[in-house]
Amino acid sequence: MAKEMAKMGISLSDAQMAEALKQALSMAGLGGQDGPVQRRPVLGSGWQHEGRPVTLSLAVSIGTIPPLRLYMRGEKDQPEPVEARMAVRNWFFTTGTQSSPSVQGSGGSASVSWTPEKGKTPESFALDLVVFYSLEFFKRTGEPWGSDGAPLRYENMSVSFPVGVYFCPVK
Structure with missing residues (x-):
């Protein structure tokens, strides 16, 4: 993911990358226990x-x-x-x-x-x-x-x- 973002001229810190991944997983319904995320079968x-x-x-x-x-x-x-x-x-x-x-x-x-x-x-x-x-x-x-x-x-x-x-x- 970091390489793909670098191609677009975007660089993120490790903390920003972790948050971006967390949000992406959350939108897919595959997030963790931190919020109102529903796991999808x-x-x-x-x-x-x-x-x-x-x-x-x-x-x-x-x-x-x-x-x-x-x-x-x-x-x-x-x-x-x-x-x-x-x-x-x-x-x-x-x-x-x-x-x-x-x-x-x-x-x-x-x-x-x-x-x-x-x-x-x-x-x-x-x-x-x-x-x-x-x-x-x-x-x-x-x-x-x-x-x-x-x-x-x-x-x-x-x-x-x-x-x-x-x-x-x-x-």
Whole structure:
């Protein structure tokens, strides 16, 4: 790594190099115990053959998300018991260089395809699931909860889940 950086006119101290490696491993989900890094399972490995198309598919089924009971400050600045309800709107997955088409609802499958080229196609990649959802708040009686008569609702919120890693060199 030091030689590659030197070719670009960059030099780092040993401490800077260690930090750069730590951050790179962390971004790949392979970091140490120091932070909120999630270790990614190896989902698969094998050879990609140059010129032969590759397809990666992911099937998803997200069950009903149970309501979350909590207290929020109401109009009189007093805690009120409410329920937060989430509903999945759509999802897609990404390999870092490609994203699948968006799938409506909380289940289904999606695929991405590519034709590997030696020296150009990534030989390993992380697979992440990106989920878009709405979040609504209700009184425990089932009535919408909000302020000034308007229900509190958030649309198009998103969360990303690390699914795993593939190792697949091109030959």
